Amino acid sequence: MDIFIPYLFFFLLLPFSIYLILFFHKEASDDTKNLPPGTKGWPVLGENIDLGLLGLSKFIRDRMEKYSPDVFQTSLLGDKVVVFCGAQGNKMIFNNDGKLVIPWLPFSLRKIVLPDFDVNSPYEDAIGLFRNFQYDILKPEALRQYIPVMDALARTHLRDCWKPHPSVKAQPLINNYTFELACRLFLNVTDPERLQKISRPFAPMRNGLMSLPIDLPWTAYGRGIKAGKMVRAELTKIVEARREEGREKRDLLSMILELKDEEGKCVSVNKITNFFVGLMVASYDSTASAMTSVVFFLAEYPHVYEELLKEQMAIAKSKAPGENLTWEDIEKMKYSWNVVREALRLVPTAPGTFKEAMADISFAGFTIPKGMKTFWTPHSTHNNPEYFPEPEKFDPSRFEGSGPAPYTFVPFGGGARICPGRTYAKLAILVMVHNLVTKFRIEKAIPHEKMVVEVMAAPSHGLLLHLDPH
Ligand code: HEM
Secondary structure: OHHHHHHHHHHHHHHHHHHHHHHHHHHHHHHHHOOOOEOOOEOOOEOHHHHHHHOHHHHHHHHHHHOOOOEEEEEEOOEEEEEEOHHHHHHHHHOOEOOOEEEOOOHHHHHHHOOOOOOOOOHHHHHHHHHHHHHHHOOHHHHOOHHHHHHHHHHHHHHHHHOOOOEEEHHHHHHHHHHHHHHHHHHOOOOHHHHHHHHOOHHHHHHHHOOOOOOOOOOHHHHHHHHHHHHHHHHHHHHHHHHHHOOOOOOHHHHHHOOEOOOOOEOOHHHHHHHHHHHHHHHHHHHHHHHHHHHHHHHHOHHHHHHHHHHHHHHHHOOOOOOOOOHHHHHHOHHHHHHHHHHHHHOOOOOOEEEEEOOOEEEOOEEEOOOOEEEEOOHHHHOOOOOOOOOOOOOHHHHOOOOOOOOOOOOOOOHHHOOOOHHHHHHHHHHHHHHHHOOEEEEEOOOOOOEEEOOOEEEOOOOEEEEEEO
Protein backbone atom coordinates (compact mmCIF):
# COMPACT_ATOMS: atom_id res chain seq x y z
CA MET A 1 0.00 0.00 0.00
CA ASP A 2 2.82 2.39 1.00
CA ILE A 3 4.23 2.37 -2.52
CA PHE A 4 1.07 4.07 -3.80
CA ILE A 5 1.45 7.01 -1.47
CA PRO A 6 3.89 8.99 -3.69
CA TYR A 7 1.49 8.49 -6.65
CA LEU A 8 -1.50 9.46 -4.53
CA PHE A 9 0.36 12.57 -3.51
CA PHE A 10 1.14 13.35 -7.12
CA PHE A 11 -2.49 12.97 -8.21
CA LEU A 12 -3.71 15.11 -5.33
CA LEU A 13 -1.13 17.80 -5.96
CA LEU A 14 -1.46 17.83 -9.75
CA PRO A 15 -4.73 19.81 -9.95
CA PHE A 16 -3.46 22.24 -7.34
CA SER A 17 -0.17 22.72 -9.24
CA ILE A 18 -2.05 23.39 -12.50
CA TYR A 19 -4.22 25.88 -10.65
CA LEU A 20 -1.11 27.64 -9.28
CA ILE A 21 0.50 27.80 -12.73
CA LEU A 22 -2.67 29.25 -14.28
CA PHE A 23 -3.05 31.68 -11.39
CA PHE A 24 0.46 33.08 -11.66
CA HIS A 25 0.29 33.07 -15.47
CA LYS A 26 -2.88 35.15 -15.23
CA GLU A 27 -1.25 37.46 -12.67
CA ALA A 28 1.69 37.99 -15.04
CA SER A 29 -0.63 38.69 -17.99
CA ASP A 30 -2.47 41.34 -15.86
CA ASP A 31 0.80 43.34 -15.90
CA THR A 32 0.19 44.21 -19.54
CA LYS A 33 -3.13 45.96 -18.81
CA ASN A 34 -1.79 49.04 -16.99
CA LEU A 35 -3.54 47.94 -13.83
CA PRO A 36 -2.37 49.49 -10.55
CA PRO A 37 0.64 47.68 -9.02
CA GLY A 38 0.19 45.10 -6.29
CA THR A 39 -0.21 41.39 -5.73
CA LYS A 40 -3.21 39.13 -5.48
CA GLY A 41 -1.44 37.05 -2.84
CA TRP A 42 -2.16 33.34 -2.61
CA PRO A 43 -4.69 31.45 -4.69
CA VAL A 44 -8.04 31.30 -2.83
CA LEU A 45 -6.52 32.93 0.28
CA GLY A 46 -5.58 36.16 -1.50
CA GLU A 47 -4.04 38.59 0.98
CA ASN A 48 -6.55 37.86 3.74
CA ILE A 49 -3.89 36.31 5.97
CA ASP A 50 -1.66 39.40 5.72
CA LEU A 51 -4.66 41.58 6.45
CA GLY A 52 -5.50 39.51 9.52
CA LEU A 53 -1.91 39.53 10.79
CA LEU A 54 -1.11 43.19 10.10
CA GLY A 55 -4.44 44.87 10.77
CA LEU A 56 -6.04 47.14 8.13
CA SER A 57 -4.01 50.26 8.95
CA LYS A 58 -0.58 48.65 8.58
CA PHE A 59 -1.73 46.51 5.65
CA ILE A 60 -2.65 49.70 3.75
CA ARG A 61 0.44 51.69 4.84
CA ASP A 62 2.86 48.91 3.81
CA ARG A 63 1.32 48.64 0.36
CA MET A 64 1.19 52.41 -0.16
CA GLU A 65 4.95 52.46 0.56
CA LYS A 66 5.70 49.41 -1.56
CA TYR A 67 3.52 50.05 -4.63
CA SER A 68 2.01 53.53 -4.86
CA PRO A 69 0.65 56.18 -2.44
CA ASP A 70 -2.38 56.59 -4.75
CA VAL A 71 -3.72 53.14 -5.62
CA PHE A 72 -2.75 49.45 -5.46
CA GLN A 73 -4.38 46.10 -6.17
CA THR A 74 -4.85 43.13 -3.88
CA SER A 75 -7.26 40.24 -3.32
CA LEU A 76 -9.58 40.29 -0.30
CA LEU A 77 -12.61 38.27 0.82
CA GLY A 78 -12.41 36.17 -2.31
CA ASP A 79 -12.29 39.03 -4.86
CA LYS A 80 -9.66 41.02 -6.73
CA VAL A 81 -9.82 44.57 -5.40
CA VAL A 82 -8.20 47.89 -6.26
CA VAL A 83 -7.62 50.06 -3.16
CA PHE A 84 -7.74 53.84 -3.60
CA CYS A 85 -5.53 55.81 -1.20
CA GLY A 86 -5.04 59.43 -0.25
CA ALA A 87 -7.26 62.51 -0.55
CA GLN A 88 -7.39 62.31 -4.38
CA GLY A 89 -8.66 58.72 -4.23
CA ASN A 90 -11.34 59.67 -1.70
CA LYS A 91 -12.37 62.65 -3.86
CA MET A 92 -12.64 60.51 -6.96
CA ILE A 93 -14.81 57.90 -5.21
CA PHE A 94 -17.05 60.31 -3.27
CA ASN A 95 -17.76 62.54 -6.29
CA ASN A 96 -18.49 59.77 -8.75
CA ASP A 97 -21.13 57.66 -7.05
CA GLY A 98 -23.55 56.47 -9.73
CA LYS A 99 -21.27 57.85 -12.49
CA LEU A 100 -18.00 55.91 -12.30
CA VAL A 101 -18.64 53.68 -9.29
CA ILE A 102 -21.58 51.98 -7.58
CA PRO A 103 -21.65 50.39 -4.11
CA TRP A 104 -20.87 46.71 -4.02
CA LEU A 105 -20.87 44.07 -1.28
CA PRO A 106 -18.58 41.04 -1.58
CA PHE A 107 -20.54 37.83 -2.05
CA SER A 108 -19.16 36.57 1.27
CA LEU A 109 -20.66 39.52 3.14
CA ARG A 110 -24.01 39.20 1.39
CA LYS A 111 -24.22 35.54 2.31
CA ILE A 112 -24.14 36.49 6.00
CA VAL A 113 -26.19 39.70 6.00
CA LEU A 114 -28.67 38.94 3.21
CA PRO A 115 -28.55 35.13 2.75
CA ASP A 116 -31.76 34.86 0.74
CA PHE A 117 -31.07 37.85 -1.46
CA ASP A 118 -30.33 37.16 -5.13
CA VAL A 119 -26.57 37.60 -5.29
CA ASN A 120 -26.81 39.04 -8.78
CA SER A 121 -29.18 41.79 -7.77
CA PRO A 122 -27.70 45.23 -7.45
CA TYR A 123 -26.74 46.54 -4.00
CA GLU A 124 -29.35 49.29 -4.46
CA ASP A 125 -32.18 46.74 -4.38
CA ALA A 126 -30.82 45.29 -1.16
CA ILE A 127 -30.79 48.61 0.66
CA GLY A 128 -33.47 50.36 -1.41
CA LEU A 129 -35.86 50.47 1.51
CA PHE A 130 -33.31 52.27 3.54
CA ARG A 131 -32.57 54.86 0.89
CA ASN A 132 -36.28 55.71 0.70
CA PHE A 133 -36.36 56.31 4.37
CA GLN A 134 -33.03 57.36 5.73
CA TYR A 135 -33.35 61.05 5.15
CA ASP A 136 -36.51 61.29 7.22
CA ILE A 137 -35.66 59.17 10.21
CA LEU A 138 -32.07 60.21 10.59
CA LYS A 139 -32.56 63.91 9.90
CA PRO A 140 -31.72 66.29 12.77
CA GLU A 141 -35.41 67.23 13.20
CA ALA A 142 -36.37 63.60 13.77
CA LEU A 143 -33.30 62.93 15.89
CA ARG A 144 -34.12 65.72 18.34
CA GLN A 145 -36.78 63.50 19.90
CA TYR A 146 -34.22 60.72 20.49
CA ILE A 147 -32.03 62.87 22.78
CA PRO A 148 -34.19 62.51 25.95
CA VAL A 149 -34.42 58.73 25.38
CA MET A 150 -30.64 58.50 24.93
CA ASP A 151 -30.06 60.65 28.01
CA ALA A 152 -32.43 58.66 30.24
CA LEU A 153 -31.02 55.33 29.06
CA ALA A 154 -27.40 56.51 29.59
CA ARG A 155 -28.26 57.57 33.16
CA THR A 156 -29.96 54.26 33.98
CA HIS A 157 -27.16 52.27 32.38
CA LEU A 158 -24.43 54.10 34.36
CA ARG A 159 -26.44 53.81 37.60
CA ASP A 160 -27.09 50.08 37.24
CA CYS A 161 -23.99 48.75 35.45
CA TRP A 162 -21.12 51.15 36.34
CA LYS A 163 -21.86 52.86 39.68
CA PRO A 164 -22.08 49.74 41.90
CA HIS A 165 -18.49 48.73 40.99
CA PRO A 166 -15.11 50.33 41.83
CA SER A 167 -13.77 49.05 38.47
CA VAL A 168 -15.48 48.00 35.25
CA LYS A 169 -14.58 46.54 31.87
CA ALA A 170 -15.87 49.43 29.77
CA GLN A 171 -15.94 47.96 26.27
CA PRO A 172 -18.54 45.21 26.81
CA LEU A 173 -20.68 47.62 28.85
CA ILE A 174 -20.57 50.25 26.11
CA ASN A 175 -21.42 47.55 23.55
CA ASN A 176 -24.47 46.53 25.61
CA TYR A 177 -25.59 50.13 26.02
CA THR A 178 -25.28 50.92 22.30
CA PHE A 179 -27.10 47.74 21.34
CA GLU A 180 -29.91 48.39 23.82
CA LEU A 181 -30.24 51.97 22.58
CA ALA A 182 -30.52 50.91 18.92
CA CYS A 183 -33.05 48.16 19.74
CA ARG A 184 -35.13 50.57 21.79
CA LEU A 185 -35.11 53.41 19.26
CA PHE A 186 -35.45 51.38 16.09
CA LEU A 187 -37.61 48.45 17.24
CA ASN A 188 -38.98 49.39 20.66
CA VAL A 189 -37.48 46.20 22.09
CA THR A 190 -36.71 46.58 25.80
CA ASP A 191 -37.20 43.05 27.15
CA PRO A 192 -33.72 41.89 28.38
CA GLU A 193 -34.30 38.28 27.27
CA ARG A 194 -35.20 39.35 23.75
CA LEU A 195 -32.26 41.74 23.63
CA GLN A 196 -29.95 38.86 24.58
CA LYS A 197 -31.38 36.69 21.82
CA ILE A 198 -30.45 39.28 19.21
CA SER A 199 -27.17 40.46 20.74
CA ARG A 200 -25.60 37.05 21.54
CA PRO A 201 -25.24 35.87 17.92
CA PHE A 202 -24.37 39.39 16.76
CA ALA A 203 -20.65 39.17 17.65
CA PRO A 204 -19.98 35.91 15.73
CA MET A 205 -22.02 37.29 12.82
CA ARG A 206 -19.88 40.44 12.76
CA ASN A 207 -16.63 38.44 13.06
CA GLY A 208 -17.70 36.37 10.07
CA LEU A 209 -18.16 39.47 7.90
CA MET A 210 -14.44 40.16 7.54
CA SER A 211 -13.16 36.57 7.63
CA LEU A 212 -11.89 34.29 4.92
CA PRO A 213 -15.00 33.06 3.07
CA ILE A 214 -14.65 29.34 3.80
CA ASP A 215 -18.01 28.01 4.90
CA LEU A 216 -17.23 25.19 7.35
CA PRO A 217 -18.77 24.70 10.79
CA TRP A 218 -15.50 25.53 12.60
CA THR A 219 -14.43 28.59 10.56
CA ALA A 220 -15.25 32.18 11.58
CA TYR A 221 -17.12 32.50 8.29
CA GLY A 222 -19.20 29.34 8.87
CA ARG A 223 -20.04 30.49 12.39
CA GLY A 224 -20.89 33.95 10.99
CA ILE A 225 -23.43 32.47 8.56
CA LYS A 226 -25.04 30.43 11.33
CA ALA A 227 -25.16 33.43 13.68
CA GLY A 228 -26.55 35.64 10.89
CA LYS A 229 -29.48 33.21 10.52
CA MET A 230 -30.16 33.40 14.26
CA VAL A 231 -30.17 37.21 14.22
CA ARG A 232 -32.52 37.20 11.23
CA ALA A 233 -34.85 34.65 12.84
CA GLU A 234 -35.19 36.80 15.95
CA LEU A 235 -35.74 40.02 13.99
CA THR A 236 -38.31 38.27 11.77
CA LYS A 237 -40.27 37.26 14.89
CA ILE A 238 -40.29 40.87 16.10
CA VAL A 239 -41.46 42.21 12.74
CA GLU A 240 -44.19 39.57 12.42
CA ALA A 241 -45.44 40.17 15.94
CA ARG A 242 -45.62 43.91 15.38
CA ARG A 243 -47.48 43.45 12.11
CA GLU A 244 -50.02 41.28 13.97
CA GLU A 245 -50.32 43.78 16.81
CA GLY A 246 -51.06 46.59 14.37
CA ARG A 247 -50.71 49.14 17.15
CA GLU A 248 -48.91 52.32 16.38
CA LYS A 249 -45.66 52.83 18.28
CA ARG A 250 -43.35 55.76 17.73
CA ASP A 251 -40.34 53.94 16.40
CA LEU A 252 -38.70 53.18 13.10
CA LEU A 253 -40.36 49.78 12.71
CA SER A 254 -43.84 51.28 13.02
CA MET A 255 -43.01 53.78 10.24
CA ILE A 256 -41.75 51.04 7.96
CA LEU A 257 -44.76 48.81 8.61
CA GLU A 258 -46.95 51.62 7.29
CA LEU A 259 -44.99 51.89 4.02
CA LYS A 260 -46.70 50.72 0.81
CA ASP A 261 -45.08 49.80 -2.50
CA GLU A 262 -46.21 51.08 -5.95
CA GLU A 263 -49.03 48.50 -6.05
CA GLY A 264 -50.28 49.61 -2.64
CA LYS A 265 -48.99 46.44 -0.93
CA CYS A 266 -47.21 46.44 2.44
CA VAL A 267 -43.45 45.83 2.44
CA SER A 268 -42.75 42.10 2.99
CA VAL A 269 -41.50 40.86 6.36
CA ASN A 270 -38.40 39.53 4.60
CA LYS A 271 -37.49 42.92 3.15
CA ILE A 272 -38.04 44.62 6.50
CA THR A 273 -35.83 42.03 8.20
CA ASN A 274 -33.10 42.62 5.61
CA PHE A 275 -33.36 46.30 6.31
CA PHE A 276 -32.96 45.90 10.07
CA VAL A 277 -30.05 43.45 9.79
CA GLY A 278 -28.29 45.97 7.51
CA LEU A 279 -29.11 48.84 9.83
CA MET A 280 -27.85 47.05 12.92
CA VAL A 281 -24.63 46.04 11.14
CA ALA A 282 -24.03 49.58 9.87
CA SER A 283 -24.91 51.33 13.11
CA TYR A 284 -24.09 49.24 16.12
CA ASP A 285 -20.43 48.24 15.90
CA SER A 286 -19.17 51.50 14.48
CA THR A 287 -20.95 53.58 17.13
CA ALA A 288 -19.98 51.29 20.04
CA SER A 289 -16.39 51.15 18.89
CA ALA A 290 -16.19 54.96 18.49
CA MET A 291 -17.67 55.46 21.98
CA THR A 292 -15.12 53.02 23.43
CA SER A 293 -12.20 54.84 21.73
CA VAL A 294 -13.36 58.19 23.10
CA VAL A 295 -13.48 56.78 26.66
CA PHE A 296 -10.10 55.11 26.05
CA PHE A 297 -8.46 58.42 25.08
CA LEU A 298 -10.14 60.31 27.95
CA ALA A 299 -8.65 57.80 30.37
CA GLU A 300 -5.28 57.98 28.61
CA TYR A 301 -4.94 61.80 28.57
CA PRO A 302 -6.00 63.48 31.83
CA HIS A 303 -5.54 67.01 30.37
CA VAL A 304 -8.07 66.17 27.64
CA TYR A 305 -10.46 64.74 30.26
CA GLU A 306 -10.15 67.95 32.37
CA GLU A 307 -10.85 70.25 29.42
CA LEU A 308 -13.83 68.17 28.35
CA LEU A 309 -15.11 67.93 31.94
CA LYS A 310 -15.09 71.76 32.20
CA GLU A 311 -17.30 72.01 29.13
CA GLN A 312 -19.68 69.25 30.29
CA MET A 313 -19.95 70.56 33.88
CA ALA A 314 -20.94 73.99 32.57
CA ILE A 315 -23.78 72.34 30.63
CA ALA A 316 -24.79 70.18 33.62
CA LYS A 317 -24.91 73.25 35.91
CA SER A 318 -27.16 75.10 33.47
CA LYS A 319 -29.86 72.42 33.87
CA ALA A 320 -32.44 71.69 36.57
CA PRO A 321 -31.92 68.37 38.46
CA GLY A 322 -33.15 65.47 36.32
CA GLU A 323 -33.73 67.71 33.26
CA ASN A 324 -32.81 65.94 30.01
CA LEU A 325 -30.20 67.13 27.54
CA THR A 326 -31.45 68.97 24.46
CA TRP A 327 -30.23 69.63 20.93
CA GLU A 328 -29.07 73.08 22.09
CA ASP A 329 -26.89 71.44 24.79
CA ILE A 330 -25.33 69.17 22.18
CA GLU A 331 -24.46 72.23 20.09
CA LYS A 332 -22.50 73.65 23.04
CA MET A 333 -20.27 70.54 23.19
CA LYS A 334 -17.67 71.93 20.78
CA TYR A 335 -14.49 70.73 22.51
CA SER A 336 -16.10 67.34 23.26
CA TRP A 337 -16.99 66.90 19.59
CA ASN A 338 -13.38 67.69 18.63
CA VAL A 339 -12.28 64.94 21.04
CA VAL A 340 -14.69 62.51 19.38
CA ARG A 341 -13.44 63.50 15.92
CA GLU A 342 -9.79 63.10 16.96
CA ALA A 343 -10.63 59.64 18.33
CA LEU A 344 -12.32 58.79 14.99
CA ARG A 345 -9.25 60.05 13.13
CA LEU A 346 -6.80 57.90 15.07
CA VAL A 347 -9.12 54.92 15.22
CA PRO A 348 -11.57 55.02 12.28
CA THR A 349 -14.26 52.58 13.27
CA ALA A 350 -15.63 51.92 9.79
CA PRO A 351 -12.95 50.27 7.65
CA GLY A 352 -14.19 51.81 4.37
CA THR A 353 -16.46 50.46 1.64
CA PHE A 354 -16.36 48.46 -1.55
CA LYS A 355 -17.50 49.86 -4.90
CA GLU A 356 -17.60 48.49 -8.44
CA ALA A 357 -16.22 50.41 -11.45
CA MET A 358 -19.10 51.22 -13.88
CA ALA A 359 -16.67 52.23 -16.64
CA ASP A 360 -12.90 52.18 -17.24
CA ILE A 361 -11.39 54.64 -14.77
CA SER A 362 -8.09 56.46 -15.34
CA PHE A 363 -6.47 57.27 -12.05
CA ALA A 364 -2.89 58.27 -11.13
CA GLY A 365 -1.62 56.98 -14.48
CA PHE A 366 -3.28 53.55 -14.16
CA THR A 367 -6.46 52.08 -15.62
CA ILE A 368 -9.09 50.43 -13.44
CA PRO A 369 -11.23 48.42 -15.86
CA LYS A 370 -15.03 48.41 -15.87
CA GLY A 371 -16.37 45.75 -13.49
CA MET A 372 -13.31 45.83 -11.22
CA LYS A 373 -14.04 45.91 -7.50
CA THR A 374 -12.57 48.81 -5.54
CA PHE A 375 -12.18 49.81 -1.89
CA TRP A 376 -11.58 53.16 -0.19
CA THR A 377 -10.57 53.46 3.44
CA PRO A 378 -10.10 56.29 5.96
CA HIS A 379 -6.91 54.52 7.13
CA SER A 380 -5.05 55.82 4.08
CA THR A 381 -5.40 59.52 4.97
CA HIS A 382 -6.00 59.66 8.74
CA ASN A 383 -2.45 58.54 9.60
CA ASN A 384 -0.69 60.42 6.82
CA PRO A 385 1.75 63.10 8.17
CA GLU A 386 1.22 65.12 4.99
CA TYR A 387 -2.38 65.78 6.11
CA PHE A 388 -2.04 65.39 9.89
CA PRO A 389 1.38 66.44 11.29
CA GLU A 390 2.59 64.03 14.00
CA PRO A 391 -0.30 61.73 13.13
CA GLU A 392 0.23 59.44 16.13
CA LYS A 393 -0.36 62.35 18.57
CA PHE A 394 -3.86 62.74 20.10
CA ASP A 395 -4.62 66.41 19.53
CA PRO A 396 -8.27 67.59 19.38
CA SER A 397 -7.09 71.12 18.43
CA ARG A 398 -6.57 69.86 14.86
CA PHE A 399 -10.30 70.38 14.41
CA GLU A 400 -10.34 74.02 15.52
CA GLY A 401 -10.76 76.75 12.90
CA SER A 402 -11.12 75.45 9.36
CA GLY A 403 -9.96 71.94 10.45
CA PRO A 404 -8.41 69.28 8.19
CA ALA A 405 -8.08 69.68 4.41
CA PRO A 406 -11.00 68.39 2.28
CA TYR A 407 -11.19 64.60 1.72
CA THR A 408 -8.56 63.86 4.40
CA PHE A 409 -10.80 63.34 7.46
CA VAL A 410 -13.40 60.86 6.26
CA PRO A 411 -14.61 58.58 9.09
CA PHE A 412 -18.17 58.74 7.68
CA GLY A 413 -17.23 58.60 3.99
CA GLY A 414 -18.35 61.43 1.74
CA GLY A 415 -20.41 62.54 -1.26
CA ALA A 416 -23.82 61.07 -2.00
CA ARG A 417 -23.15 57.97 0.11
CA ILE A 418 -21.93 59.75 3.22
CA CYS A 419 -23.06 57.84 6.31
CA PRO A 420 -26.70 58.78 6.93
CA GLY A 421 -26.33 57.78 10.60
CA ARG A 422 -23.52 60.25 11.42
CA THR A 423 -25.73 62.63 13.42
CA TYR A 424 -27.31 59.74 15.32
CA ALA A 425 -23.78 58.51 16.16
CA LYS A 426 -22.70 62.02 17.24
CA LEU A 427 -25.70 62.34 19.57
CA ALA A 428 -25.34 58.85 21.04
CA ILE A 429 -21.62 59.37 21.78
CA LEU A 430 -21.88 62.91 23.18
CA VAL A 431 -24.86 62.07 25.39
CA MET A 432 -23.00 59.09 26.88
CA VAL A 433 -19.76 61.09 27.32
CA HIS A 434 -21.71 63.86 29.12
CA ASN A 435 -23.25 61.41 31.57
CA LEU A 436 -20.02 59.48 32.14
CA VAL A 437 -17.65 62.38 32.86
CA THR A 438 -20.11 64.33 34.99
CA LYS A 439 -20.47 61.26 37.24
CA PHE A 440 -16.99 59.71 37.37
CA ARG A 441 -13.29 60.34 37.12
CA ILE A 442 -11.80 57.43 35.21
CA GLU A 443 -8.37 55.83 35.33
CA LYS A 444 -7.01 52.95 33.29
CA ALA A 445 -6.51 49.87 35.49
CA ILE A 446 -4.01 48.51 32.94
CA PRO A 447 -1.86 51.60 32.26
CA HIS A 448 -0.28 50.28 29.07
CA GLU A 449 -3.43 48.84 27.55
CA LYS A 450 -3.31 49.54 23.82
CA MET A 451 -5.90 50.10 21.15
CA VAL A 452 -5.59 47.21 18.73
CA VAL A 453 -6.71 48.16 15.24
CA GLU A 454 -7.57 45.06 13.29
CA VAL A 455 -10.63 45.40 11.08
CA MET A 456 -12.57 46.96 13.94
CA ALA A 457 -10.63 48.78 16.66
CA ALA A 458 -10.76 47.53 20.25
CA PRO A 459 -8.77 47.96 23.47
CA SER A 460 -6.58 44.88 23.99
CA HIS A 461 -8.11 44.01 27.40
CA GLY A 462 -11.62 45.41 27.06
CA LEU A 463 -10.66 48.76 28.68
CA LEU A 464 -10.56 48.02 32.40
CA LEU A 465 -11.25 51.29 34.28
CA HIS A 466 -11.13 52.37 37.93
CA LEU A 467 -14.12 54.61 38.69
CA ASP A 468 -14.03 57.48 41.15
CA PRO A 469 -17.49 59.09 41.53
CA HIS A 470 -17.44 62.94 41.75
C1 HEM B 1 -19.30 56.34 14.55
C2 HEM B 1 -20.27 55.70 13.92
C3 HEM B 1 -20.35 55.47 12.44
C4 HEM B 1 -19.35 55.50 11.49
C5 HEM B 1 -17.86 55.80 11.71
C6 HEM B 1 -19.98 55.20 10.21
C7 HEM B 1 -19.30 55.18 9.00
C8 HEM B 1 -19.89 54.88 7.80
C9 HEM B 1 -19.19 54.83 6.53
C10 HEM B 1 -17.70 55.08 6.33
C11 HEM B 1 -20.10 54.51 5.58
C12 HEM B 1 -19.83 54.30 4.09
C13 HEM B 1 -20.01 55.58 3.32
C14 HEM B 1 -19.61 55.42 1.86
O1 HEM B 1 -19.83 54.37 1.27
O2 HEM B 1 -19.07 56.39 1.33
C15 HEM B 1 -21.38 54.34 6.22
C16 HEM B 1 -22.54 54.00 5.55
C17 HEM B 1 -23.72 53.78 6.18
N1 HEM B 1 -24.02 54.01 7.51
FE1 HEM B 1 -22.69 54.60 8.94
N2 HEM B 1 -21.31 54.98 10.41
C18 HEM B 1 -21.59 55.13 11.74
C19 HEM B 1 -22.83 55.03 12.35
C20 HEM B 1 -24.00 54.75 11.69
C21 HEM B 1 -25.30 54.73 12.30
C22 HEM B 1 -25.55 55.06 13.77
C23 HEM B 1 -26.21 54.36 11.34
C24 HEM B 1 -27.69 54.22 11.42
C25 HEM B 1 -28.44 54.67 12.37
C26 HEM B 1 -25.47 54.17 10.11
C27 HEM B 1 -26.03 53.80 8.91
C28 HEM B 1 -25.33 53.69 7.72
C29 HEM B 1 -25.92 53.23 6.47
C30 HEM B 1 -27.34 52.74 6.26
C31 HEM B 1 -24.93 53.29 5.50
C32 HEM B 1 -25.05 52.93 3.99
C33 HEM B 1 -25.46 54.17 3.21
C34 HEM B 1 -25.51 53.96 1.69
O3 HEM B 1 -24.91 53.04 1.16
O4 HEM B 1 -26.15 54.78 1.04
N3 HEM B 1 -24.13 54.42 10.35
N4 HEM B 1 -21.23 54.59 7.57
